[in-house]
Amino acid sequence: MKQRQLGKNGPMVSALGLGCMGMSDFYTTGQDEKESMATLERALELGVTMFDTADMYGPHTNEELLGRFLKGRRDHVFLATKFGIVRDPANPNIRGTNGHPDYVRKSVEGSLKRLGTEVIDLYYQHRPDPSVPVEETMGALADLVQEGKIRYIGLSEVSVSLLERAHKVHPVTALQTEYSLWSRDVEAEILPACERLGIGFVPYSPLGRGFLTGQIRSMNDLEPDDYRRFSPRFVGENFAKNLQLAEKIGELAQEKGVKPSQLALAWVLSRNDNLVPIPGTKRRHYLEENIAALDVSLSEAEIAAIEAVFPFHVAAGDRYNAEMMRILSEH
Template sequence: MPRRRLGANGPEVSALGLGCMGMSDFYAGHTEAAALATLDAALDAGVTLFDTADMYGPHSNEQLLGRWLRGAPGRRAQVFIATKFGIVRSPDDPQARGVNGRPEYVRKAVEGSLARLGIDTIDLYYQHRVDPQVPVEETIGALAGLVAAGKVRYLGLCEVSAATLARAHAVHPVTAVQSEYSLWTRDPEDEVLAACARLGCGFVPYSPLGRGFLTGALRSPEDFAPDDYRRHSPRFQGENFAHNLRLVDEVRSLAAARGVTPAQLALAWVLAQGPHIVPIFGTTRPENLRANLAALAIELDETTRQTLEQVFPRAAAAGLRYPQAMMGLLNA
């Protein structure tokens, strides 16, 4: 398993990490047995970075990962656990979201995550979304206190602007920034990737496979179960779906010509964007995990890179990547 360093002074982790969200929430068809088998397969393959959040479930994804960690002696020492706080879900409306970055909430949230995960220290603790009502310096100050107390090792931010990252980094080093990044979501290329490189922060792309769309397996909006999150995502609806499917079919053709899967090609593209980039992909099946990890062996030649840019240029995807109500929390 190749390894990459998260930030200039951060830890070394596996070059691809596993996003655990879909094992508990948002996508249909997950079972605990399959999730545990996938976690086992990831560790066996050398994956060390496992990513979760308190809002996945909510709470049940951290609990799942905690049960898995306790399932075998020494497992905790082999892995690097990242979790997040700050997105607050409503018990009355599954689609409603709030944010909370107040210092007192930070201190409460970390205790909940530590208890659910069954660990003494969180390796990487992200602010999931910046709270527009709380200066980021105040939130990071509270997080720095958690580092000093030994409850957290490294700090991260999600979906932040370059300016916000710089403000936070001036208070305490930010080891990693996590934002959506893939062939169909190129927003970080505006300023954030350069800011991470300049400040010595690692960059962790989530949804590097476009929430499954870039695998080429999704052919119709009717492929989604009634409770699947993607039924509410603008990119997976109506004309947007049809437009984006045509782009993915171009990627499928290019992947077939190279003898790889569309998912492998899409992951190889993200990995090739910089040595400080550590993508996390999600899956609930060991066979898909092993297939995705094969992307690490793919080297993109210049011709393939240029062809990908031609068939899937920046801003080519149709539709917002979140429902309108959530868009204001991106690049904050």
């Protein structure tokens, strides 16, 4: 397994991580703990070391799943989890954010218990809380580093100005934000800022929530309770327009003799050496396909051909529904 460093002074991790969310949430039909456990085991066998979860996945059930898997294996995993998105118990689709120092401490204690570990390697603030200065949240996280409860601090989906403010309080090791061929916004300001500050970048949804795999041809390919049915890019005319883009990527992949997912991942991997994507899957065969993308090299001409299909802002529809976009816009 190839290794990459998370930022200028961060740890060495596998060049591809594993997003674990779908094993427990948002794609609920077809969940299979036995297969999820086998996928986690296979990831370790193939050299994947960075496993990504969050307390809001479930809520809590994804951390509990990882906690069961990590027994006897903790030393082989670089464990990343997150806090800060709060789901309404009565309606989990309603969400808020919380970055108060007392909530940070309460959250880390809960995650440590569920994960069955004494330390979290990388602890992210999942979304910024506009009601709490980031300096206060970072101060609480810095205290947790001093106490040995977390090793590194991460942020997710923050602006450059917020990232810079946080980094002055305590070094930020990694920033996690959506990044793929159909979500290239971070190239304008975020990626240059990470490079300037020596912060690693962790793209989530590098396969466009599965759209870039070529596996989704119609809404009938999504289970009735699949959250993507309510995602703007999967609805109505947006779906049809985005499907045409995915089909063109499929054609380029066929010409190269690789799968569309591998071409899309290889493109993300080619962007930056301090970038570690975390494609999510709950099945071994998709995991193996994704890892094979590390062996796909792209020429400048191939990259140009891919980017001609997916220039900036070409995807139809917002990344999230109105409520989630509101949370993102608040910072």
